Amino acid sequence: MLPMNALPTLHERLPRLTEHLEQWIIESKKQCQHGKVASYIPELAKGNAKALGIHFIDAHGNETSAGDTDTVFTLQSISKVFTLLLALMDNGEELVFNKVGMEPTGDSFNSMLKLELVQPGIPFNPLINAGAIAISSLIHGSSQSDKLERVLRFFRMLTGNENLQYNETVFESELQSADLNRSMAYFLKDNGVLEQSVDDVLDIYFHHCSIDATCKDLARMGLTLANNGYDPIQQKQLIPKRYVQIAKSFMVTCGMYNASGQFAIQVGLPAKSGVSGGILTLIPGTIGIGVIGPALNSKGNSIAGVNLLEKLSQHYDLSMF
Numbered sequence: 450m451l452p453m454n455a456l457p458t459l460h461e462r463l464p465r466l467t468e469h470l471e472q473w474i475i476e477s478k479k480q481c482q483h484g485k486v487a488s489y490i491p492e493l494a495k496g497n498a499k500a501l502g503i504h505f506i507d508a509h510g511n512e513t514s515a516g517d518t519d520t521v522f523t524l525q526s527i528s529k530v531f532t533l534l535l536a537l538m539d540n541g542e543e544l545v546f547n548k549v550g551m552e553p554t555g556d557s558f559n560s561m562l563k564l565e566l567v568q569p570g571i572p573f574n575p576l577i578n579a580g581a582i583a584i585s586s587l588i589h590g591s592s593q594s595d596k597l598e599r600v601l602r603f604f605r606m607l608t609g610n611e612n613l614q615y616n617e618t619v620f621e622s623e624l625q626s627a628d629l630n631r632s633m634a635y636f637l638k639d640n641g642v643l644e645q646s647v648d649d650v651l652d653i654y655f656h657h658c659s660i661d662a663t664c665k666d667l668a669r670m671g672l673t674l675a676n677n678g679y680d681p682i683q684q685k686q687l688i689p690k691r692y693v694q695i696a697k698s699f700m701v702t703c704g705m706y707n708a709s710g711q712f713a714i715q716v717g718l719p720a721k722s723g724v725s726g727g728i729l730t731l732i733p734g735t736i737g738i739g740v741i742g743p744a745l746n747s748k749g750n751s752i753a754g755v756n757l758l759e760k761l762s763q764h765y766d767l768s769m770f
């Protein structure tokens with residue numbers, strides 16, 4: 450890896466970014482009218498369908514943002530990348546991959562179809578709901594509240610934001626509309642994937658989905674992934690490189706659900722989306738990027754956010770492939 454002071458700055462890597470963003474935000478916002486805010490969790494239906502914002506941070510701490518970057522949203526599925534990392538740090542690779550597989554499903558994020566169809570009946574990957582529920586059961590802690598505290602502490606450490614909190618209103622709303630996730634969890638318990646009480650595991654899962662954040666927080670976490678687990682701002686290795694390599698591989702193959710192939714072709718960067726409209730992505734080695742745009746396309750990804758990232762990637766030739 451290059452020494453930090455040799456890494457290109459944001460403005461060297463993406464010249465005239467601020468100017469371009471102004472125009473691209475206007476253009477991409479037009480996509481919002483073709484999307485819909487998630488409503489299967491009632492609290493998420495309150496998201497602003499017209500919002501679109503993006504934030505960038507480089508290894509030197511330079512930041513740029515554009516659009517509605519003050520929008521606060523819950524991490525939802527974006528949190529799954531980081532609970533996977535915490536579970537890997539707590540348990541190691543072997544145990545984690547006894548509980549979840551390494552393959553994309555091609556199905557929607559909340560499908561349980563393959564759980565029954567394909568033996569040994571473990572979730573295909575840790576980023577679909579069934580997989581993330583299994584991962585939630587692997588987080589260590591001396592008690593339920595200790596586990597919740599450890600999860601929140603991990604996110605605070607990675608964002609450098611001590612004010613990060615669980616949004617209990619969204620959490621309650623998730624809990625009230627959890628029939629499908631609950632049935633998946635019982636199925637996993639019957640298969641021997643879950644060993645604890647379904648309620649306790651879902652409590653962890655819904656809580657980590659319900660952490661309030663902004664696209665600045667996403668960019669900050671993306672920066673550490675971009676630098677293989679080393680946080681250049683705190684100048685600390687926060688996550689072992691091997692685990693970040695695993696997480697980024699899942700982001701490429703499964704991070705945008707059953708639109709991950711299309712995203713790899715159109716944008717070509719590791720990314721993870723959530724149903725509240727966030728997208729965390731990164732330019733390997735250099736830059737963390739956070740996007741918010743609550744109006745979603747039919748696959749559950751931010752419609753304007755994906756459009757904006759396509760423009761960015763194509764203009765600066767950012768694809769890894």
Ligand code: DON
Pocket residue numbers: 524525526527558578623630655658706722723724725749750
């Ligand atoms: O399980 C759920 O429905 C949510 N808490 C997380 C879903 C999510 O973000 C999937 N996304 N695109």
